[in-house]
Amino acid sequence: MNQMNIAQVDLNLLKTFEALHDESSASRAAVRLGVTQSAISAGLRRLREVYGDPLFVRTGRGLAPTLRANQLKPVISEALERCRQSLAMVNPDNQHYQGRSVVLGLSDDFEIAYGRRLMEAIARRAPKLRVIFRQTHSQIVAGALLDRTLDLAITAGGFAHGRLSRQVLGEGDYRCLVDSDQTSISLDEFVAREHVLVSSGGFIGITDEGLAAQGLSRQVCASTSHFAALPFLLKGSQAVATIPGHAAQAIAAMTGLHVLPCPLALPRYPVELGWRTQAQLDPMLLKVREAIVASFI
Numbered sequence: 001m002n003q004m005n006i007a008q009v010d011l012n013l014l015k016t017f018e019a020l021h022d023e024s025s026a027s028r029a030a031v032r033l034g035v036t037q038s039a040i041s042a043g044l045r046r047l048r049e050v051y052g053d054p055l056f057v058r059t060g061r062g063l064a065p066t067l068r069a070n071q072l073k074p075v076i077s078e079a080l081e082r083c084r085q086s087l088a089m090v091n092p093d094n095q096h097y098q099g100r101s102v103v104l105g106l107s108d109d110f111e112i113a114y115g116r117r118l119m120e121a122i123a124r125r126a127p128k129l130r131v132i133f134r135q136t137h138s139q140i141v142a143g144a145l146l147d148r149t150l151d152l153a154i155t156a157g158g159f160a161h162g163r164l165s166r167q168v169l170g171e172g173d174y175r176c177l178v179d180s181d182q183t184s185i186s187l188d189e190f191v192a193r194e195h196v197l198v199s200s201g202g203f204i205g206i207t208d209e210g211l212a213a214q215g216l217s218r219q220v221c222a223s224t225s226h227f228a229a230l231p232f233l234l235k236g237s238q239a240v241a242t243i244p245g246h247a248a249q250a251i252a253a254m255t256g257l258h259v260l261p262c263p264l265a266l267p268r269y270p271v272e273l274g275w276r277t278q279a280q281l282d283p284m285l286l287k288v289r290e291a292i293v294a295s296f297i
Helices: 013-025 027-032 037-049 067-090 109-123 139-148 188-194 208-212 227-234 245-255 283-296
Strands: 056-059 062-065 101-106 130-135 151-153 163-174 173-179 194-197 220-226 241-244 258-261 271-275
Touching: 013 027, 013 037, 013 067, 013 101, 027 037, 062 067, 067 241, 101 109, 101 139, 101 283, 109 130, 109 227, 109 241, 109 283, 139 151, 139 163, 139 271, 139 283, 151 227, 151 258, 151 283, 173 208, 173 227, 173 245, 194 227, 220 227, 227 241, 241 245, 245 258
Parallel strands: 101 130, 101 151, 194 220
Antiparallel strands: 056 062, 151 271, 163 271, 173 241, 173 258
């Protein structure tokens, strides 16, 4: 690797690196930065010289970062974030967000239930800002925030880390979603019916744990990792899905499915907003956080 100091490096290369890492494509990085694809290619060649590493290798699905690129990403993103914060401090009331974006992590049940509301609330406080919804959950959210894959996140916990801050937005519960016009379901009927499970693993959910505590079990006829698939899986069937109440209500409102109280006592859970503590003075992220909190009140 060449021995260089910062005086010898065009710092615009860091923006090129960030765009390539985020977009996994030279053409998309060019569109994002408003430059030609040849400029991105030239920047990548220079980056490879600076860091003595290929950084991004071509695959069938675009450009994949090398191990060194993944190690560099949080360092470079932190440096660029500090620069953006310094510029925002000059005019914290600036309302021009054209071309800027914020990456908000959340699972698809939160996106289904709150996505539109969040878009509208953020647009009122930060016009022209692009909101990028990215899938996450409580088991992986801390790492995604710390490596700057996400700017903010809404999950059911997962922010217990010294470099993260969090705020409770509310509390969630579980409801049953069915394709019938009944108004309630007994525990006996609940156990007797087939179930559609929503789970990243596909085998066990919180409902199974609650039933096991009472010496009961259920028959799962299908499982999916996406809440958005439920209308297509439940419509016309006798199956029941036990899911977070906010998602059940949002799906029912759009599809004609029905929400029933869950006959099984399941624990409630916190709905939390999390972010990197060091980014809490960023005026843009502060506005977005305020918008998110307001949309939950």
